[in-house]
Amino acid sequence: MTKRPLVFFAHHQGRGHANRIMAIAAYIPHDRPLHILTAKPDQFDNMPRHSKITQLPDMIGAPSRSNALHEEPTPSIMHCVPLGVDEMRQHMRIIANTLGEVDPALFVIDVSAEIALLARIMSVPAISIRMHGSRNDTGHLAAYEASVGMLAPFDEAIEQEDYPAWARERTYYTGGLCTTDGPVLERELARERLGLPTDKSITLVIAGGGGSGTPYAPLTVAARAEPNALWLIAGPLHKEGHETDFGNLRELGWVDNLDEYLAAADRVVASAGDNTVHEIARFAKPFLCIPEWRYFDEQRRKAIELDRVGGAIYRETWPASIPEWKEALAATDNLDTANLAQLHEPDAARRAAEWLEAKAMEYWTAS
Structure with missing residues (x-):
C-alpha cells in the first residue's frame, strides 16, 4: 500500500528551518513521499533524498492594494496577515491547493502559527515545530491547539516554565538537534x-x-x-x-x-x-x-x-x-x-523522523 506523503512547510527566514527539515528528512522511510513548501527552494539544494519542492511567493514586504486595506488592524489570533496583499493570497492558495491535492499523512510546519490554523480548517493533521520565546499569546496558543502535536528540537531540560502543561504533554522533545555532522576533531x-x-x-x-x-x-x-x-x-x-x-x-x-x-x-x-x-x-x-x-x-x-x-x-x-x-x-x-x-542529542534528527512516522501510522492505519 502506498503511504501518504509528509508535507513540510519551511519558513524562509534564516537557514535553520530548511537545514532542520533536511536533517529529519534523511531518516524518513523512503517509501514515505516528501513534499516541501518553501519560498527559497535553493536552500534545499542538498536535500538528502528525493522530494517534490513547490515554491511559494515571498510575501514579506509586499504591498496592500489600497491604503484602507493596509490600515486594517491585525486580529489578535494572528500575527502577520495584512489585507489586500496579492502575494499572501497566492502563498496561502498554493499551500491550500497542495494540501488538497496531496492529502498528506501529516503537515509539518517549521514555523507559522497561521498556517497551523489553515491546516486545521482544511482538516489536515498538523505538527508544529517548536521554538523558544514569549509565545503565550492568543495566536500561538491557538496554533498549539490546532496541531495534533508539537515537535521540540531541543532537550526538555531547557523548556520554559511558562509553556502550558497541556501543550507540553503533546510535545515530543528530540533532544538537541544539530544539523551539522562529521567528526569532532581534537x-x-x-x-x-x-x-x-x-x-x-x-x-x-x-x-x-x-x-x-x-x-x-x-x-x-x-x-x-x-x-x-x-x-x-x-x-x-x-x-x-x-x-x-x-x-x-x-x-x-x-x-x-x-x-x-x-x-x-x-x-x-x-x-x-x-x-x-x-x-x-x-x-x-x-x-x-x-x-x-x-x-x-x-x-x-x-x-x-x-x-x-x-x-x-x-x-x-x-x-x-x-x-x-x-x-x-x-x-x-x-x-x-x-x-x-548533555543538551546535544546525536540521534535527534532520527528520533524526530521516527516520531513523525509513528504519528503518521497512528492516524492512517485502518482500525
Whole structure:
C-alpha cells in the first residue's frame, strides 16, 4: 500500500528551518513521499533524498492594494496577515491547493502559527515545530491547539516554565538537534589543519545568518581585553565605520568548515540560534551567549534557559568595556561544559523522523 506523503512547510527566514527539515528528512522511510513548501527552494539544494519542492511567493514586504486595506488592524489570533496583499493570497492558495491535492499523512510546519490554523480548517493533521520565546499569546496558543502535536528540537531540560502543561504533554522533545555532522576533531589536530597557533588562547565568534550581523565594535574591545589571545569571527559583521582594527582580531567571513574552527577554539561567543547552540554543545565548548533580537523574544528566552542549566553565560547586551569583557569571559571559562554537552542529542534528527512516522501510522492505519 502506498503511504501518504509528509508535507513540510519551511519558513524562509534564516537557514535553520530548511537545514532542520533536511536533517529529519534523511531518516524518513523512503517509501514515505516528501513534499516541501518553501519560498527559497535553493536552500534545499542538498536535500538528502528525493522530494517534490513547490515554491511559494515571498510575501514579506509586499504591498496592500489600497491604503484602507493596509490600515486594517491585525486580529489578535494572528500575527502577520495584512489585507489586500496579492502575494499572501497566492502563498496561502498554493499551500491550500497542495494540501488538497496531496492529502498528506501529516503537515509539518517549521514555523507559522497561521498556517497551523489553515491546516486545521482544511482538516489536515498538523505538527508544529517548536521554538523558544514569549509565545503565550492568543495566536500561538491557538496554533498549539490546532496541531495534533508539537515537535521540540531541543532537550526538555531547557523548556520554559511558562509553556502550558497541556501543550507540553503533546510535545515530543528530540533532544538537541544539530544539523551539522562529521567528526569532532581534537583541538590540536584542528589547529594544525587550519594553520592556527597552538600556544594561544582562541575565541571563536559565530555570527548567524538570520539577522543583520554581529556588531564589530564590541569585538574590538574584546581583542584589547585579551591582547595575547586570538579572536576569530565567522559570519557576517555589522560595522559602523568608527572601529579600530587589531592584529589579534581576524575576520573569517562565511566558512564551510565551521566544525574545524569549533574544535580549535577554547571558548565560543555566539547568539542563541537553534543550530548554533547545538553545534557548540556538540563540541562542549565554554559558551558566552549574547542573543540577537528575534520576534517573540525567541533567542533571549532560550539564552535564559541555557544560563539556568549552566550551559552558557547569558548577557543581554555586548560588553562595552575591558573590565566587562574580562568579567564575562572569566565566568564563561568557569562553566562546566558537561552541562551544555548533555543538551546535544546525536540521534535527534532520527528520533524526530521516527516520531513523525509513528504519528503518521497512528492516524492512517485502518482500525
